Structure formats: structure tokens, C-alpha cells
Amino acid sequence: IFYSFRHPRPISNPHLTHQFRIPGLENILDQTVYSDISCEFGSMKYYALCGFGGILSCGITHTAVVPLDLVKCRLQVDPDKYKSIFKGFSITIKEDSMRGLAKGWAPTFIGYSMQGLCKFGFYEVFKITYSDFIGEENTYLWRTSLYLAASASAEFFADIALAPMEACKVRIQTCPGYASNLRQCAPKMFAEEGLWAFYKGVVPLWMRQIPYTMMKFACFERTVELLYKHVVPKPRAECSKSEQLVVTFVAGYIAGVFCAIVSHPADSVVSVLNKESGSSAIGVLKKLGPKGVWKGLVARIIMIGTLTALQWFIYDSVKVYFRLPRPPPPEMPESLKKKLGLTE
Numbered sequence: 016i017f018y019s020f021r022h023p024r025p026i027s028n029p030h031l032t033h034q035f036r037i038p039g040l041e042n043i044l045d046q047t048v049y050s051d052i053s054c055e056f057g058s059m060k061y062y063a064l065c066g067f068g069g070i071l072s073c074g075i076t077h078t079a080v081v082p083l084d085l086v087k088c089r090l091q092v093d094p095d096k097y098k099s100i101f102k103g104f105s106i107t108i109k110e111d112s113m114r115g116l117a118k119g120w121a122p123t124f125i126g127y128s129m130q131g132l133c134k135f136g137f138y139e140v141f142k143i144t145y146s147d148f149i150g151e152e153n154t155y156l157w158r159t160s161l162y163l164a165a166s167a168s169a170e171f172f173a174d175i176a177l178a179p180m181e182a183c184k185v186r187i188q189t190c191p192g193y194a195s196n197l198r199q200c201a202p203k204m205f206a207e208e209g210l211w212a213f214y215k216g217v218v219p220l221w222m223r224q225i226p227y228t229m230m231k232f233a234c235f236e237r238t239v240e241l242l243y244k245h246v247v248p249k250p251r252a253e254c255s256k257s258e259q260l261v262v263t264f265v266a267g268y269i270a271g272v273f274c275a276i277v278s279h280p281a282d283s284v285v286s287v288l289n290k291e292s293g294s295s296a297i298g299v300l301k302k303l304g305p306k307g308v309w310k311g312l313v314a315r316i317i318m319i320g321t322l323t324a325l326q327w328f329i330y331d332s333v334k335v336y337f338r339l340p341r342p343p344p345p346e347m348p349e350s351l352k353k354k355l356g357l358t359e
Contacts, residue, residue, distance in 0.1 A: 056340040057143050066136030068333030072326040073131025078124040079325075082116035083318045085188045090311035091286040092189045100314045110191075119184040121197040126180025130173045135330060137169035138232060152351045159233055166232035167225050174220040179213035181220065185286055216288050219296050223281030227274045231323055234270035240344040242266055251343050256335050263331045264324050271323025275316040280308035282315065 054060040077084070086103035089096075097103040107115050142165040146154045154161060183200045186193055194200035204212040242262050243251050251259060287299045300308070334341055347357075 051338055052340050053338040054340075056342075061339060062136055062139055064333065064337050064339055065139045065330075066132045068330045069131035069133070069135030070128045071131070071333060072329040073134065074124050074128030075329065076322045076325045077127035078120055080318050080322060081118075081120045081123055083314060084123070085116060085118055087311045087314040087318060088185060088188050088286045090314065091283045094307070094310050118195070119187040122180040122183040122187070122200070125197075126177045126184065129180070130177040131326075133173035133176050134166075134169050134228060137172055138165050141165035141168045151348050152354075155345055155347055155351060158345055159237060162233040162236045163229045166228045170225045170228035171221065173228075174217060174224050177224075178217040178220055181285070182213050182216055185216075189286065216285050219281055219285045219288055222296075223278045223285055226281075227278035227319075230274045230277050231270050234273050235266050235323075235327060238266040238269050239263070243344050260328060260331055260335070264328045267327030268320050268324035270327075271320035272316055274323055275312070275319035278319075279312050279315050283308045283310060 054064070082104075086097065086100055086107060089103055089107070090100070097106060104116075111118070142161065145161055145165055149157065149161070179201075180197075183197055183204065186204060187195070187197070187200050194203055201213075208215075239262060242265065247254065247258075247262060251262075254262070283303060284296055284299050287303065288294050288296060303310075331341075333339075
């Protein structure tokens, strides 16, 4: 990966002065207009700005839905008290006032900003790297597998960055009287359980976030492709930037619904695990049972659907604002068309 940063492939077409010639992506990149881009595709500046877009998309959106996330976590860890979303909101406001709905905003913002940096930044890195490895034709034929592999690889590192702040957030939100803010919570957790307190939830996080992210990226990429093919009445190149961002938002919401369903059982385990000292993932799973792991699903679908749509919208908006290369939906390479007898 770092070798590819320092040693980009030479460009075979001298007229394409703003791209790397990367196998598997060159066919779709040849169709992109490069007169209005700010950096080379796959350059360090490109990856850095993608990472910055990830910080904004994840940090802002997760912080914005902290009240819903707080109620969702309490539904998961104490279903007898918080029987529904509306009951959860009313009890929280009654006990902690309106300010109580913002509990955990600081670790949420810090943790998910770091996660977004790794998630989106490394996704671009791994997508290009894996595409380079398997070649142009296989990139098209196996593009869904490419999206799944690249997103899973990126999320592995993103969860390591997220785990400490996620542990603090859940402890603040689900343990009344434990700590009211991050400054109190982090030192107290370290004093009680050491460094392990911040990383004991990393495996359940992988269980929750890796399937979530694989669905998030693969479903989004293929949904965008299908929308432009079957729903949008004109090619993406003829759509305005605003129209393209609307397609991004719709595809993001569709992907978000599937993400919520796939990742919810592991999310329930993470919430209970970070609340209870000395607990294990297997023990929590047995305690919750088959029905318990699905508590709070409706709240999570609403939250994750909105989150995912907004994240993709913000991320794509950052790409548009900084004039980053945005390849169009993939098309079959000419060499593959000839092999399949689709061209004369």
C-alpha cells in the first residue's frame, strides 16, 4: 500500500494528466473529465481528502443522533425499564432533563471521527490496491467482492481507532451516576480495569461493524449503479452535481436499512458488554437470548438509515467541493466485451 503511494504507475495516455493508470479502474476513468479536478486519482492528497471527508461524514452524523443512540443503548441494556423508543425518551427527559439526551456526545464525536478517517480513507486505498492486484477484467466481474473485501479491510483498522471512545460513550450513557462526561469517564475506567477497559469490546465491534461496513459500501456502490441504469433517466455525466448528490442520498438510505439489520445483534452485545464490568461477549449473548439481541431494532433502523444516507451525502459533497476524481459507475471493459463476443 505505502509502496503504491510513493511509486504511482506511469500514465500510458499523455492526455490524461490527472490520473494514475491503475488496472481495473482505467476503463471507467477514461470516461471521466479531468479538466476540473484538484489532484491525481490515488495520490496522497486524494487519500487525505477522502479521509477528511470520512471525519466529517461520521463525526458530524453520529454526534447529531446521540439522543436516539442513547435511547437505543438503554433499550438494549435495560428493556424492562425502557420498553419502547417513546418511553425511553420520556424517562430520560424526566430523570436527566433535556441535557441528559446529549450524554456521551464528546466520545461519540471523537471516536466516530477517527473511525470515519480510517473507514473511508482506507476503503479508497484498499479498493485501488485490490483492483490493481486482480486486474481490469476481474475488477468488473468481481466488483461486488472487491467492495466487500476493501470495506472489510478498512473497517478492521477503523474499529481499533473507535473502540476506546465507544467504550466510554456506552459507559456514560447506560450507567447512571458513573460519569457525566469524557473527562471523568476515561480516567475512572483506566483506574478500575486498566487499558483493557477500552479494548474489551473491539471483537464485538468487529462483529458489528465489519458486516455493517461491508453492506454499507457494497450495497451503496451497487445501488448507485442500478439507480443510474434503471431509474435515473439520463447518464450520470449529464446529471448536475445536485442531481448526483440526490442519487447518493437515496442509495445511502437504502444501504443503511440493510446495514442496521445485519449489524444489530452484535450492536446489542457491544452495548451490554461495555456497561457491565468483567462480562464477556459469549456470556452477554447467552444472557440476551435470541429475542433479546433484536431489542431496539426499530430505533437502530431509523438511526442507521438516516446516518448512512447523510454520511454518503457529506462524503460525496466533500469530493465535489474539493474537486476530487469521481469515476462514473463501472462499465464492462472493451477487452472483456471482445472475449464475450459482444463487439465486432
